[in-house]
Amino acid sequence: MNERKSRFSSLSGIEIHRLYGPDDLKNWSPDRDLGRPGEFPYTRGIYPTMYRGRLWTMRQFAGFGTAEDTNRRFRYLLEHGQTGLSVAFDMPALMGLDADDPLARGEVGRCGVSISSLADMERLFDGIPLDQVTTSMTINGPAPVLFAMYLAVAEKQGIPFEKLGGTLQNDILKEYIAQKEWLFPPAPSLRLVTDVVAYCADRVPKWHPISISGYHIREAGSTAVQELAFTLYDGLTYVEAAVKAGLPVDRFAPRLSFFFNVHNDFFEEIAKFRAARRLWAREMERRYQPRDPRSLQLRCHAQTAGCSLTAQQPMNNVVRTTIQALAAVLGGTQSLHTNSMDETLALPTEEAVRLALRTQQIIAEESEVTNTVDPLGGSYYVETLTNQLEEEAQEYFRRLDAMGGMVAAIEQGFPQREILEASQRYQREIERRERVIVGVNGYVEQEERPIPILKIDPEVERLQVTRLAELRKARDPFKMAGAVASLQEAVAGGENIMPPLIEAVKAQATLGEICAALKEVLGTYREPVVL
């Protein structure tokens, strides 16, 4: 019988057969490979009841303009039923620069909120009691500094650190691999990550100190397999670093969390979540034999794929996001961000954000997919894909092991090159119309109907620059300089960075000043050229 194509393949290039049946699962054992939900190897989910017990957290990433602007957006989202906050910082903050740095020109408040000082952080959470919400902060290179500011705000609100819940992205390895927003070289950066992990284990026990992220790896053009493999391997690298620093695995592994992308290939994405849980449980068991079962459980946040959205016919993005969100739910995610339809044009408008949040609510309340745990478990197709993804990821693990680990692989440009090749393959498929993207290389409309977009007031930059000038004039310069010097000393001496960092932010040292001081101690990094 004729078929539409000579070869059918997943978005990641895995060849897909016409039909899957018992033969495909000959070597598969439900007891060994599937298990029960909430039990090893957690393929079906980390909780016995999954969404019958509790729905996922609907967590929309937000941030733009000044701290006041974002504070208003946060309150709006909380009023509309969102259950957790998620801070998007602007580019200068992500790079550890102050708003008045010459390199920050034109960037202030553009793709996130501008935060340069403790005063900004206080404004950001004004009127939001930090023990009533959980907060996710997407920050990596300067993560310890922003975290120190958050802790200082909590202290000022009179809330003990033990009551704080939330997540710090703090995943520096994927910056070298994909997102390219680093401050220091890999080895000292890894040490800062470990410092935060140790400090949280000690002082902020409900906090997730790292969100090991595949999202950006996928956005950089990787396949689902590469996303899975590099992310989990990054996770194992953090665990190894913490164990080497003397932390018992069960002290911190239960607080690790992951962050995955959800792209368009519905079943492949579902299989990716299932394979991720199984592979993590198996590797953690094999490498560290933890006593606490939570050390084996892969908890994750998911975000629909920004790179799948199109500027053409932007309303279509609502549909893409719905399909992706459903895949994340069927894959068993613990929390979810749905992208807004206008994000290839600008930061989302309130209207667009609300629609994205409503998408999740419709899946949760109306689709009835939440009634049973892992509804696709046992499907010949989904189980086969789950096996394939796990096997291919393990193959990457072997190659990374042979290279001497992730830091060595990054310095050789290995994951960077693999991702670049994958993204070029994908691009070529689109150019040749082997893959059709509606509105881009098929079903194209000549007239585009514009949609409303969010404008960032250029005044934001001027306001932030003025505020910083005032702050620098008003603070006690000796106290500030002393705190920064103590910080440098502590870091050079190998002490945990967090306590002196909290003192430095309280002494009104700015983000940029602190990061510049840390660069003096820890150095800077130039990536290998991969073209």
Place this chain on the structure above:
Amino acid sequence: MANDLNGAPALAKRVREGQVRAVARLITLLERRTPEGHDALRLLQEDRPRSMVVGVTGYPGAGKSTVIDQLVAAYRRLGHRVGVLAIDMSSPVTGGALLGDRIRMQRQAMDPHVYIRSLATRGHQGGLAAVTSEAVLVLEAAGYDMILIETVGVGQGEVEIVKMAPTVVAVVAPGLGDEVQAMKAGLLEVAHIIVVNKGDHPEADRTVRELRDWHRTVLRVTATTGEGIPELIAAIAEHQRLCDLETVTTRGHPEDSAVMRG
């Protein structure tokens, strides 16, 4: 802009004044082999200052560009005006080229006394672009008294650099046993100075030892931090001094050995 650069004499004059646009334009005209370019070059030949020329060669990934970046910074501190010609391979099929050597040198982009030009081989063999020797003349005329040439870096058959630069530095990464062996028959044989880069690599010691058994001047450098660069600068100066001595004693005419006798 065609107007203000029109005419070989005007162009030559502007190159002599060190105007960057004119230098860049003339190299382009020479690449295209235009009569105007050649006329300008002829005018510049008269009474041209002579520069120190250093070739830097080695396999891809050894860190040639990073070493050059450090050399540029060091020569700037010594007060030199520095010209860099960074050569990469053109695709034999499409004629296109992806010239990425500059990435490593971008911190020099704003220094008015540093000129960096990426050149594609455009079918020329031997590890250089056909225009290289002419580009060196242009840079000399424009007053860049220190010129660094980065060869393509495929390792094999890159011997043309020896005819163009009195001092050739080969950059080697540690731990490449087989490649180093292969290089001995080519690149390393013609090099005057061998630099083992990534000196903090665990294999660096061994590679330095092995090469020292075999070559007179082997230096260990960590280009990312700048360690070993002063020693490299000294070794280059020493080699150039020896070259000058040699020419004076054997030929009695220093200009003969200077450059571009290819």
Place this chain on the structure above:
Amino acid sequence: MTVTSPLRILIGKVGLDGHDRGVKLIARALRDAGMEVIYTGLHQTPEQVVSTAIQEDVDAIGLSVLSGAHMTLFRRVLELLKEQGADDIVVFGGGIVPNEDVLALKEAGVKALFGPGTPLEDIVRFVKELPRSR
């Protein structure tokens, strides 16, 4: 004896964001179309871009900005080119740029702006068809 030579194009990322997937794909596509691409890497300032473009005597500059700083950065590049008498160098770009800003930037002198999802072949065609004034 004059030979036709490949177009020389500077491709780089200005601003602070590190998303270099698109820009690398464009660099490769232009190379594959027979051009000489000078790739400058991440985090370039407008000053660096213009200085590099002049030293390399490029025909065009293609810049990617995804952080929302396009208005400031593109305008600055155009301004510097003009100051240096190098405004014959064509400037084009890509990134997340709202329509309104596209119009303003084109008015300011940016020759073309390519949004997300633009086929690479469109960009290659645009560069190939640039008038050869030099």
